Amino acid sequence: MTTQPAFRRSEPDARRLSLIEACARVLAREGIAGASVRTIAVEAGVSAGLVGHYFPGVDALIAATYAHTGARVDAALEAAVAAATDDPRARLEAYVTASFAAPIADPQLLATWIAFWSLVRARPEIAALHDEQYGGFRGQLEKLLADCGLPANALRRTAIAITALVDGLWLELCLSPHELAADEAAAIARDALARFTSTAPAAG
């Protein structure tokens, strides 16, 4: 009888990525409380000890998972803008509504994202990643808004408002999926975008 190999070797980068993806799935399913080395290792189909071979500790794995997830989101948003027409308004709308289409509007990705939010205050290295990530969002939004002709003194506030709206819709999409569907969230975001970028600021 021939015994099959007890395990298969993997390209370091591939194994590393599979650990990161397993970590993201566990974070989405069980939250930070369930994201232990052993749980993640089982999810990746690997022994617990192997995690220590690729990451100095479980915190580093979680941070790497945030960085990887953030990069995925960035790439999807950039791709949406690149696929849009040259019209500044269309590019802005593409950037914002991409948050409510595949691959971002995925309950698992959003749940992972919420787990990261819950880590920002307690973990300085996650806070640093968060600042970088959201600084990027804001910067990109301000650029797209400026291209739409928004006055310079309105850029910052409008970018913050849009970011807040998108995050809030993500939250409801993920935590109250029976109350809100992705296409409705996209419609709400489109409508809000039009209102935010119209000239009449109303009283305040």
Added chain:
Amino acid sequence: MTTQPAFRRSEPDARRLSLIEACARVLAREGIAGASVRTIAVEAGVSAGLVGHYFPGVDALIAATYAHTGARVDAALEAAVAAATDDPRARLEAYVTASFAAPIADPQLLATWIAFWSLVRARPEIAALHDEQYGGFRGQLEKLLADCGLPANALRRTAIAITALVDGLWLELCLSPHELAADEAAAIARDALARFTSTAPAAG
């Protein structure tokens, strides 16, 4: 030499409340990962065993903390509306902007709130509390919006948009306090409210 009492008895309700408040502080400071029975007990100045005397388990304490925090938020919002004039618009604005004034716009309260978000997906009893809480928000908002003359078919979407915006601003206020201050968040919310409740929906 007279030894002082080793501990002081407390009214059951007062002790219960002090455990809940200690739990909220720990959740704000360390997130769900640090909210252990022992940590919470130390925070409350009490032995770990006492937690089991007031709550069937640590999960029940956390759920009670969510319920208590939610009730505090509700009360603050209701008080703001009650203090407003009879003008429907003023009442709506009071309800929304109260989220960015004391006692709600408190970093500790918001951090606690974010910790609850991270529990919704993994803990059914927290999910039930969440549904109830946010159902209440939406219902109240829809009522105030209807009083402002918003057409019935716009109530739901507008309420969702406002809820999302407020949650998103809370998030930035709590996670990026160096980027956004409470008064600026209030100004953004006021402006957005005016835009959401104006008649012109623009294209979309």
Added chain:
DNA sequence: GCACTTGTTGTACGAGCGTCCAACAAGGTT
């Protein structure tokens, strides 16, 4: 076929976890 590198496993360790519970003591009643 042998040596070598290194990805991978399994185990062991100390620490912290939630929960339980016998013993203690504070405060009120009689």
Added chain:
DNA sequence: AACCTTGTTGGACGCTCGTACAACAAGTGC
């Protein structure tokens, strides 16, 4: 002053946690 109720403590229980590490084996070069 004796008593009772019960809030409170502190330790013990079995478990899971993160980490470290020796042993093993897969793949590579020769």
